[in-house]
Amino acid sequence: MNRTLFRTRIKFCGFTRPGDVRLACELGVDGIGFVFAHKSPRRIAPEEARAMRQALAPLVDAVALFQDNSLDEVRDVVRQVRPSLLQFHGTEDDAFCRSFGLPYLKVVPMGEEIMAPHYLQLRFPGAAGFLLDSHRAGESGGSGKTFDWSRIPKDLQKPYALAGGLTPENAFEAVTVATPWAVDVSSGIEVEPGIKDGDKMRRFVEEVRRADCHTDAATAAAC
Numbered sequence: 262m263n264r265t266l267f268r269t270r271i272k273f274c275g276f277t278r279p280g281d282v283r284l285a286c287e288l289g290v291d292g293i294g295f296v297f298a299h300k301s302p303r304r305i306a307p308e309e310a311r312a313m314r315q316a317l318a319p320l321v322d323a324v325a326l327f328q329d330n331s332l333d334e335v336r337d338v339v340r341q342v343r344p345s346l347l348q349f350h351g352t353e354d355d356a357f358c359r360s361f362g363l364p365y366l367k368v369v370p371m372g373e374e375i376m377a378p379h380y381l382q383l384r385f386p387g388a389a390g391f392l393l394d395s396h397r398a399g400e401s402g403g404s405g406k407t408f409d410w411s412r413i414p415k416d417l418q419k420p421y422a423l424a425g426g427l428t429p430e431n432a433f434e435a436v437t438v439a440t441p442w443a444v445d446v447s448s449g450i451e452v453e454p455g456i457k458d459g460d461k462m463r464r465f466v467e468e469v470r471r472a473d474c475h476t477d478a479a480t481a482a483a484c
């Protein structure tokens with residue numbers, strides 16, 4: 262991909278407080294994630310997410326994150342929260358993921374041997390993109406652990422978001438090494454699960470933008 266003028270998209274995930282959502286939007290984040298996965302310490306009720314959605318700035322995606330939630334649970338979130346993007350971390354198949362009529366990201370667990378890219382494409386033809394996270398299939402995401410970025414297949418046929426253990430300290434390297442479409446972070450910008458740290462959020466965005474200027478000589482000249 263020609264990365265001149267390219268800007269790595271940033272998603273911050275696992276919000277529980279409207280003030281954190283407002284600050285993330287002011288920092289220029291592209292997506293705000295709300296977690297509905299049962300095992301997560303960041304899990305919120307649809308009613309809470311609905312209230313927090315009001316804090317989103319225009320043109321910022323509200324992302325609803327699930328991990329093997331039931332059809333009715335996802336439907337209820339879609340109805341109440343009106344997310345613009347869904348993110349599935351579990352064993353959901355393409356038919357399930359696309360049945361809500363919204364674009365979705367399917368998580369690829371990088372904690373084990375991954376499917377060949379052409380097979381991923383065949384399994385999830387309806388996915389808007391993939392999200393590469395460090396856990397193994399069946400384990401929870403949001404682990405705060407990185408994986409070996411050199412294992413990312415070169416020929417993924419859709420845009421991908423890089424996740425797993427990203428922090429302000431490694432965001433620059435992550436973007437320059439992996440050149441993802443987007444980065445997604447939860448624990449690396451927190452004081453504790455669900456409680457975001459304003460300074461970490463700001464430094465994370467700064468580091469991604471610094472990397473965007475660095476990855477292409479022409480872009481660097483413009484930055």
Ligand SMILES: O=C(O)c1ccccc1N[C@@H]1O[C@H](COP(=O)(O)O)[C@@H](O)[C@H]1O
Pocket residue numbers: 274275294296298300301302303304326328350392394401402403404405406424425426427445446447448449
């Ligand atoms: O954030 C969670 O609690 C969570 C729970 C279940 C599945 C995914 C979860 N979060 C996602 O996990 C990755 C990486 O998170 P981290 O930065 O390593 O903490 C990211 O996509 C989160 O959206």
